[in-house]
Amino acid sequence: MGDVVRKTIRPFRALRFLGRKPHTVRIPHEQHNDIEGEPLPTGRYRGIHVNDWDLCISCGLCAMACPCDAIEMIEVEGEGGKKRPEVSYGRCCFCGFCEDACPKKCMHLTSNHTMLDTDPRPFVFLPTPGIREFEKEYVVQTSKLCLVEERDGKKVVVQGKPRPRKQ
Amino acid sequence: MGDDFRTTKIIFGPQHPGIHGNFAFRLELEGDIVRRARVVPGYLHRAFEKLMEQRTWMQNVALVPRICVPDPDVNEAAYSMAIEEIMGLEVPRRADHIRTVVLELSRIASHLMGLGGMGGAIGLYTLPMWTNGERDYILDLFEQLTGGRVYHIYTWPGGVRWDMPDNWPRKVNKVLDHIERQLPSYWSLFFESKVTDARMVGLAPYDPDWAIAHGVTGPNLRATGVKYDIRKDDPYAAYEDLDFEIPTRKSGDGMARALVRWDEVGQSIRIIRQALEQMPSGPYRAKTPPPLAFTVPPGDALARIESSKGEYNYYVVSKGGKYPHRVHVRGPSFTHGIDVLEQLLRGYEISDTALITATLDVCPPDIDR
Amino acid sequence: MRKVADWASARSMWLLWYCTGCGAVELPPCFTSRYDMERYGIGPMATPRQADIFLITGYLSVKTLKRVVRSYEQMQDPKYVLGHGSCTIDGGMYWDSYATVKDVGLYIPVDIYIAGCMPRPEAIFHAFEKLQDMIKKGEAAGWRRYKDNYRFYRDNQDKVFKRGPNWALEEPVLK
Amino acid sequence: MVEDTLDHTKGMDPLKGEYKPGTIKLEEALVRIGKLVPGAETAVRRARRGIVKVTPDMKDLVLKGLKEMGFDHFVAVTCIDWPEEKRMELVYHLWSYGTKGIIMVETDIDRDMPSIGTAVPIFRPAITYEREIHEMFGVDFPGNPRLTQFILEDWEGPPPMRKDFNSLMYSVERFGLKIRYPKSLPPHLLDKGGEKNG
Numbered sequence: 020m021g022d023v024v025r026k027t028i029r030p031f032r033a034l035r036f037l038g039r040k041p042h043t044v045r046i047p048h049e050q051h052n053d054i055e056g057e058p059l060p061t062g063r064y065r066g067i068h069v070n071d072w073d074l075c076i077s078c079g080l081c082a083m084a085c086p087c088d089a090i091e092m093i094e095v096e097g098e099g100g101k102k103r104p105e106v107s108y109g110r111c112c113f114c115g116f117c118e119d120a121c122p123k124k125c126m127h128l129t130s131n132h133t134m135l136d137t138d139p140r141p142f143v144f145l146p147t148p149g150i151r152e153f154e155k156e157y158v159v160q161t162s163k164l165c166l167v168e169e170r171d172g173k174k175v176v177v178q179g180k181p182r183p184r185k186q
Numbered sequence: 187m188g189d190d191f192r193t194t195k196i197i198f199g200p201q202h203p204g205i206h207g208n209f210a211f212r213l214e215l216e217g218d219i220v221r222r223a224r225v226v227p228g229y230l231h232r233a234f235e236k237l238m239e240q241r242t243w244m245q246n247v248a249l250v251p252r253i254c255v256p257d258p259d260v261n262e263a264a265y266s267m268a269i270e271e272i273m274g275l276e277v278p279r280r281a282d283h284i285r286t287v288v289l290e291l292s293r294i295a296s297h298l299m300g301l302g303g304m305g306g307a308i309g310l311y312t313l314p315m316w317t318n319g320e321r322d323y324i325l326d327l328f329e330q331l332t333g334g335r336v337y338h339i340y341t342w343p344g345g346v347r348w349d350m351p352d353n354w355p356r357k358v359n360k361v362l363d364h365i366e367r368q369l370p371s372y373w374s375l376f377f378e379s380k381v382t383d384a385r386m387v388g389l390a391p392y393d394p395d396w397a398i399a400h401g402v403t404g405p406n407l408r409a410t411g412v413k414y415d416i417r418k419d420d421p422y423a424a425y426e427d428l429d430f431e432i433p434t435r436k437s438g439d440g441m442a443r444a445l446v447r448w449d450e451v452g453q454s455i456r457i458i459r460q461a462l463e464q465m466p467s468g469p470y471r472a473k474t475p476p477p478l479a480f481t482v483p484p485g486d487a488l489a490r491i492e493s494s495k496g497e498y499n500y501y502v503v504s505k506g507g508k509y510p511h512r513v514h515v516r517g518p519s520f521t522h523g524i525d526v527l528e529q530l531l532r533g534y535e536i537s538d539t540a541l542i543t544a545t546l547d548v549c550p551p552d553i554d555r
Numbered sequence: 556m557r558k559v560a561d562w563a564s565a566r567s568m569w570l571l572w573y574c575t576g577c578g579a580v581e582l583p584p585c586f587t588s589r590y591d592m593e594r595y596g597i598g599p600m601a602t603p604r605q606a607d608i609f610l611i612t613g614y615l616s617v618k619t620l621k622r623v624v625r626s627y628e629q630m631q632d633p634k635y636v637l638g639h640g641s642c643t644i645d646g647g648m649y650w651d652s653y654a655t656v657k658d659v660g661l662y663i664p665v666d667i668y669i670a671g672c673m674p675r676p677e678a679i680f681h682a683f684e685k686l687q688d689m690i691k692k693g694e695a696a697g698w699r700r701y702k703d704n705y706r707f708y709r710d711n712q713d714k715v716f717k718r719g720p721n722w723a724l725e726e727p728v729l730k
Numbered sequence: 731m732v733e734d735t736l737d738h739t740k741g742m743d744p745l746k747g748e749y750k751p752g753t754i755k756l757e758e759a760l761v762r763i764g765k766l767v768p769g770a771e772t773a774v775r776r777a778r779r780g781i782v783k784v785t786p787d788m789k790d791l792v793l794k795g796l797k798e799m800g801f802d803h804f805v806a807v808t809c810i811d812w813p814e815e816k817r818m819e820l821v822y823h824l825w826s827y828g829t830k831g832i833i834m835v836e837t838d839i840d841r842d843m844p845s846i847g848t849a850v851p852i853f854r855p856a857i858t859y860e861r862e863i864h865e866m867f868g869v870d871f872p873g874n875p876r877l878t879q880f881i882l883e884d885w886e887g888p889p890p891m892r893k894d895f896n897s898l899m900y901s902v903e904r905f906g907l908k909i910r911y912p913k914s915l916p917p918h919l920l921d922k923g924g925e926k927n928g
Contacts, residue, residue: 042319043591046680053326054360055353060675063333063348067670082911083478086245087648091910107910108670109645109658114248114339120478128333133678134670135685137694139644139660142670158681200619201573201626203601208574208619228881229619230576231654235866236890236897240651240916252648255580271776299583318587325584336580336673394749398827401804401855412749412827419830420778488779488823488832499823501808509916516806516823524858551577554616554881618883650907653890653897654882657905715904717884 060157064130065115067159068106068146072182074125077102081117081126090117095145095181096173103181105167108134108142133158141166147181192216196536200229204540206303207550209523215536223531223539225524230554238513243269244342244477246510251337253515254552257296259288260493261500262341265513267422268502269343271487275474279466281345282424286461287358288331288340289423289491290454294365295324296494297447297454300547304444305376307541308385313376320368323361330354343480345471355462362455369451377448382441389440390530390542397438400529401521404496405446406546410438416492428460440545447547450494481508495519495547517552524553557693564633565690568607568683569600571630575623576613578640578673590676595683603629608686611665613673614642614655620662621716627663634698635690637682638665641672648672661711664697751828752800756780759799759829766795780833786846789837793822793852801826801833804853809863813893816841818869822849839869848873866891 044051051059060066081104082090089110092102104117104126117126126146131153136142141161153159165179199210208229214222234253238246250265251258263285270277298317305313325335331354332338332347340347376382392402394410407414415432417425433449435442475481486503496518505511523546530542570592574582585592586599600606603626615623627634638659641647646657659665666689667682689695701708712718754762760772760780770792771783784792805823812819822835839846848871849856860871865880868889888895898919901907912920 041588043588043594045594046590046677047684051677053330053357054323054364055357059326059329061330061351063331063351064329065333079913080478083914084245085911085914086241086248088650088910088914107645108641110647110650110910111641111670112248112337112648112672113334115333116245116248116477132671132675133681135667135678135682137667137689139658139668142641142644142668157677200622201571201603203572203599206574207579208576228883229616229622231616231618231881232614232649233652233654233890233897236895237649237652239893240898240919249648252577255577302583302587314583315587318583319589322584322589335675398749398802399854401853403803410749414827419827420832488834490832497805499805501806501821501823503810512808512810514806514808514810516808520858520862521855525855621883646901646905646907651898651901653887653895653900653904657901657907661906 060130060132062130064132065113065118065128066157067129067131067134067150067153068111068117069127069129069148069150070104070146071125071148072098072103074123075101075103076123078122079104080120080122084116084120086114086116087112093145093167093174095167096175098181103145105143105145108144109139131157131159134161136161144179145176145181147179149180193221198536198539199226204307206544206548209543209548209550209553211531211539213531213536213539218535218537220531220534220536220539223528225528227524227550227553230551232555234555235513235515238510240509242477242508243480243482243510246513247342248337248339251339252551253555254493254495254498254517254519254549255336256299256549257292257494258337259292259341260491260498261515262338263289263423264489264491264498264500265502266341266343267489267491268487268500269482271489272482272485272502272504273343275344275472277345277472278469279424280468281470281472283461283465284346284350284470285341286424286428287458288328288338288346290458290461291324291327291358293494294451294454295321296547297451298324300447300494300544301372301376301444303544303547304386304541307544308381310376310379310381313372316368316372316375320365323364327354327358327361330357342471344474345469347471349470355465358458358462362458365451366455373448377445385538385541386440386444386545388437389538389545390534391437391439391442392530393438400526402496402526403518403521404492405450405494406443406496406522408432408434409442409446411436416490416497420490422489422491424461424464425457427464428457430457430460440541443545443547447494481506482510493518495549495552496522515552515555517549517555519547519549519552522546523548523550558691561690561693564607565687567596568635568686569605570597570608570610571603571606571626572599572601573603573609573623573626575611575615575619576640576642578612578642581673581676581679582610582612585676585679590680592680592683595680595687597683603627604631606630607634609634609636609663610679611636611638611643611659613640614647614649615659616654617656617715618654620656620712621718624663624712632698633690633695635667635686635695636663636665636697637679637686638668639679639682640674641670644668644670656715662708662715664700664708666695666697749827752802752826753828754799754826756829756831756833759796759801759826759831759833762799763792763795767792778831780831781836782833783836786837786839789822789835790847790849790852792835793824793849796824796833796835797852799826800828803827804849804855805832807849807856807859807863809867809869809891811841811867811891811893813841818844818867820846820863820869824853844869846871850874865889868892 087110144164210226250261302314302317332340482504484506491498499516501514503512643659801824803825810819
């Protein structure tokens with residue numbers, strides 16, 4: 020008899036789950052938090068690159084350290100012959116070795132993690148400090164990235180600002 | 187149709203919901219019963235061993251975790267251990283303890299995913315919903331420690347890449363408490379279910395002699411009662427200092443394989459707690475040459491690691507210089523997923539195919555490399 | 556009428572269950588309780604004939620590309636392809652491997668590329684949102700591009716794998 | 731065709747008893763191998779790692795001897811290509827559950843006509859490893875029944891894991907790969923021929 024009662028009651032134990040708050044992260048309405056409620060990703064996250072052109076000495080170590088041949092040093096028009104790293108997100112594996120290799124610590128991987136486009140072209144871009152604008156929303160608008168194009172044998176910036184205006 | 191009009195030949199996979207990963211079978215059926223099974227691997231072939239010869243020693247650290255996607259840390263650790271042995275590098279104790287914590291967290295994550303896969307294969311979809319949800323908390327921990335959710339690129343020759351954040355051990359303990367609280371519900375959901383009993387007890391059993399003759403390792407071997415674990419018998423990282431048990435089962439069937447994995451989750455929690463408690467202070471990486479000038483003297487070394495799926499071996503040969511001469515990866519699934527699986531599938535119904543694959547915890551990217 | 560159909564199809568999409576590469580490891584978290592894809596009306600579908608979205612999860616080896624093209628051609632219109640991860644854009648981590656194709660866009664039309672190795676679930680959900688937007692505006696026309704430029708895609712496919720007259724049934728010999 | 735050794739229709743007794751591992755010491759095993767095969771070079775690399783170097787025709791004898799001593803877990807067989815010395819090296823890794831040690835059996839074969847007898851009759855797991863080496867290095871294993879197409883499909887080039895196959899240049903030709911920063915690559919790969927690997 021007791022067995023029958025137990026068996027009857029047993030399925031209703033599932034009701035206790037009704038009272039629990041689901042742990043689903045409602046993207047994009049909700050921030051992804053860890054178990055203590057701290058927002059993720061943290062500063063250690065290896066996301067989209069930024070590069071401070073005022074500090075960059077064009078040494079090319081980031082390109083040498085890259086395991087994926089993602090970084091190319093290109094000569095941008097108006098930079099006085101200095102070469103700047105151009106990152107291809109068709110290659111990058113977000114290992115962060117370029118950040119480790121950088122002697123001036125100007126190359127940095129931010130915690131911005133989302134970048135998408137219908138066209139593969141904007142995925143090859145010049146990392147600039149402007150990407151920090153998206154620090155809080157974690158999504159990078161590809162229309163604001165710094166892209167170059169080759170015109171008459173020279174690499175010309177066709178989209179985006181290489182440096183933010185100094186205040 | 188086969189030649190004798192009694193057997194049917196079917197193509198099972200690679201696009202099939204019952205298959206975890208990109209993997210295929212060619213089955214010869216007689217009615218519902220598998221008479222002959224042939225595994226067709228290679229859909230995930232990326233030529234890792236070739237690519238490693240074209241990259242420098244340190245660049246390879248970014249490459250190796252991709253070999254086994256659900257349990258990536260064993261690859262980084264085994265590769266680093268092999269290089270350390272050739273170079274004669276002494277790894278700081280703190281790095282060893284951090285490695286142990288990372289490896290065990292990775293084992294829990296992989297086992298949770300594997301148990302979820304078994305649940306999915308028998309139609310209990312609640313289990314993967316729950317286990318993958320818990321696994322995500324572990325991925326959050328990895329993200330805070332290593333900066334990556336899935337591919338950590340954290341363990342490297344000479345130690346680990348960064349030190350632990352200050353509040354990280356506390357968070358690990360919280361996540362472990364949370365998982366420990368959840369485990370009883372998994373138990374009653376999965377192991378007390380009659381469906382699980384009916385499907386998994388007596389499923390594809392083997393005895394210890396057969397298992398050893400066929401190269402079965404890891405939890406699949408311990409399910410037959412052989413008390414063997416590389417963590418105890420060929421110790422690495424900090425496992426010598428820690429106290430834990432090797433769970434075994436006797437019957438060697440699908441249920442035993444699932445139960446060994448279940449017990450290992452508990453043991454891993456115990457290991458992590460100890461490792462965090464005994465965490466020594468000091469440096470977290472040894473002095474190594476900078477990544478761009480990293481050279482390894484000529485020599486060869488074999489590093490072995492107990493992963494969540496079985497035995498991982500890295501055989502690294504160096505000729506000196508910036509590039510490895512040869513890196514051979516021996517993954518557990520290379521044995522489990524081809525020869526063993528083909529023989530275990532014989533005589534079972536086609537509906538058991540996915541379940542047997544899941545109980546062996548076969549990882550296709552590790553087969554193909 | 557077209558608009559109503561687009562509106563409806565944007566809200567109920569089936570994702571083809573095909574784990575083509577290592578990015579597939581981020582799919583279980585997306586399907587299951589932590590991120591819960593069904594909030595978007597997206598669920599996994601076992602057969603290509605009833606699926607709408609093809610998520611290329613990472614690199615494609617030549618052997619997989621053959622099956623991917625086969626699955627893609629089986630899918631009913633309208634169908635959308637998401638390139639998930641850097642490997643779909645230009646080879647990614649495996650850029651110098653002899654076994655993987657570099658630019659998936661040469662072989663099948665990709666509607667949205669997601670950067671990352673691997674992309675976080677957040678990125679996948681942003682891609683789904685963008686895809687829904689594009690469908691409502693009628694911009695997600697990869698499947699029409701495939702029909703209009705079939706010769707281009709077909710030539711590229713023929714360069715990397717063989718496609719016999721009976722190719723949908725040809726399989727390696729059992730031994 | 732190898733017959734499958736396990737038939738569930740007949741049933742197998744999973745509880746048939748304890749597995750008994752061999753308990754010989756690693757050093758003693760090496761000494762015994764030295765006596766068994768004259769000319770075999772043996773050495774202990776470090777704790778739990780032993781090495782035996784033999785000629786290819788003695789390989790079967792050594793493997794059999796080690797199996798009888800309890801080294802019954804066949805871990806792997808590795809093939810290493812040494813193009814300058816015109817040889818290929820095969821390393822069989824054997825582990826003993828009782829001894830708790832691994833012995834690597836190394837043997838050299840000719841690079842131009844690579845062929846060595848199969849280890850499948852002694853160690854069953856070798857079947858898959860030899861199959862892979864056959865495909866990736868072009869080594870022939872007479873006696874192995876499953877040297878069929880394995881991982882590669884429609885492959886027409888040379889065995890890809892050999893050192894003289896240049897994966898980078900192959901990708902450039904076949905998939906239209908664009909090299910972005912040649913300075914960061916190993917210089918020998920950028921030669922058109924890609925003859926040798928450093």
